[in-house]
Amino acid sequence: MTALTLAETIIAAHAGLEAVVPGQIVVAAVDVAIAQDGTGPLAIEQLEELGVASVKAPTCVFFIDHAAPAPRRELANAQKTIRAFCASSGATLSDVEMGVCHQRVVESYAKPGDLVIGADSHTCMAGALGAFATGMGSTDVAVGMASGQTWLRVPETFRIEVTGELRDGVEAKDLMLTLIGDLGADGATYKALEFGGPGIVALPMPGRFTMSNMAVEAGAKAGLMPSDATTREFLVGQGREEVWRPLAADAGAAYERVVRLDARAIVPMVAKPHTVDNTAPAAELKGARVDQVLIGTCTNGRLDDLRSAARILRGRRRAPHTRLIVTPASQAVARAAAAEGLFDVFWDAGAVVTNPGCGACVGIHEGILADGEVCLSTANRNFHGRMGNPEASIYLGSPATAAATAVAGEITDPRELL
C-alpha cells in the first residue's frame, strides 16, 4: 500500500479512494462546514441562489463572532439574516455570547479524521485535532453546505519536524513565528503543513491550536497535527471522548520538504509590521513603545494563554500609556478563567476584559487603534489596516510577551519578568 501523509489519508478517505497523490483533483465529502457573520450572509445568498432550503453537510454552523454583539445597524441586520436562515435550514447557530468560531469548532464540532471547510481563513486551526481543515470563500462553503461535498486539489505536504521542548517563557506562538519567518508568508502556498516529532508530542493542545491556526500565515492550505493521547485528553475535557481516534501519517510518506526545528533553541519572537514573516526576537525590539496590547483571539485566547499572561500580570499594572485588552476565545474559556480568578488579575492590572469574539483583531470594534498608534497583539495578522486603522502599526507576539509588554509599555522579552 502507498504510504500517505496525514492530509492524503484524510482526503482519500473522504473521496472514497484507497490513495491520492499531490496535484490530484478530488470531490470529497464534507463533515463540518462553517461560516461567520462576515462571510455568512454571502454564503446564505449563494445557498438561496442554489435554491437550497435545508443544508446537507452533517454539521453546518454559523457563528456570530466578528461583531458580537452588533455594534451597528447594518451588522445587526446581517446577524438577523443569519439567525433566520439557521432557524429554517437546519444549520446550527452559535450566537453572540458563545465565542470565536475556530475555538468553538474544536470545543464542540470537529473530530480527528474530519474534513472541515470554513468561510474563514483560520479554519485550519481544527487541523490540530488531526482533521483536514481549510479556509475557503462563502461560495465554496455554501456549495459544501448544500451538497455535502467540496472539490480539493490534493496538496503536497511539508513535514515540520520539531525536536526538544520549549523553555520557560517561550511559547508555541514563538515557535510558529520562527517557522513563518523561515518559510515566508507565501513559503507554503497551496501546501499542507504536517507537524510532528518529539517536540509536538510534548506540546499541549492549546499550543497545537496556535500553530495550526497560523498555518495559513505561511500560505498553507492546512496545518495538521497527529491525533494522540494529548488530543484524546482534550476531547475528554470537552465531554467528547467518543469522537477520539488515533491518527498519524504513514511511515515512509512522501514529503515535498522536511523542515526541522529545535524547540529548545526558540526565543520569544515578534512579527513586526506589516507582514507575519517579518520576524525578530522580542529582545531586539526593546524600547519600541506600545500604546495598546491585545491578549486573546482564536490564536491565543485559550485558558493556558490567559494563565500565561496572568502569571506575569499578577501583582503588576500596565504602563500608564499602554491600554490592555483581554478577549477570551470562547465563553467556555471565559467561564474557566473567571472561576480561577484570572479576570481579577487582569482588572487589577488595568485591563479591559471583553466579550469573547474577533472584534479588535479584525478592526471592527472593541479596540480600534488611533492614527500613529502601535499595538502588540497575540493575534495572527499584523497587516496594514488590520485593526481598523491604516495609520496604525501592529506587532504580534505570545501572551507572555504581550503581558510583559503591557507592564513595561514597550516591547519586552517576557523572561525579564518571570
Next chain:
Amino acid sequence: MSEELLRGKAWLFGDDISTDHIAPGRLFHLRTDLPALAEHVLEDARPEFAASLAPGDFVVGGRNFGLGSSREHAPRIIKLAGAGAVLAQSFARIFFRNAINVGLPVLQCDTSGIGEQDELEVDLSAGEVHDLTSGAVIRFVPLPPVMVTILNDGGLVAHVKAHGGFALPQG
C-alpha cells in the same frame, strides 16, 4: 477560458497586497452592500484607485496577491469596481479560488516589467499579456482545467446548478 480579449490600463500594486488592503475590516458593515464597498476597493493600498480606474483596467500586483482573510467580498468588489482581471507574480490560495468562483480572471505572470498606466491587452485563449506601451509579450501560467471549467460555467454556483452537482475534470 473564453475567447475574450481584454484591454485596459495597468494599476500597479506591490507585493503582499492583503484582503485587508482590498476590503478592510473597518468597512465590515458594508459587506452586505457590495456596490458601496466597491467604492473603497484597495483604498488602503492606493486611495485614488477606486475613483479613477476605467472599466476593464487591470490590477497588477507582485508576489502573494490577496493574502489573508477568506473574505470573498475582496475579488467580488475588484470585479464590481470594473477591473478586467488581476495580474500578479503569485496569488494566495483562498483569494485565487474565490476569484475563479466569482468569475474574476486571475492571471499568474511576470508582472515586473509592466509600468504604471501601461496599456495592456490580455489574450485569454492564447495565454498572453501584450504590453502595448513597452511592446513586451508576457505569457501567463495556464489555469488548471478544473478552474477553467468553473470559470467557463460562470462561477461555482452556476457550475453546480448546470450539472446538478460537481462535474469537474478529475485525475
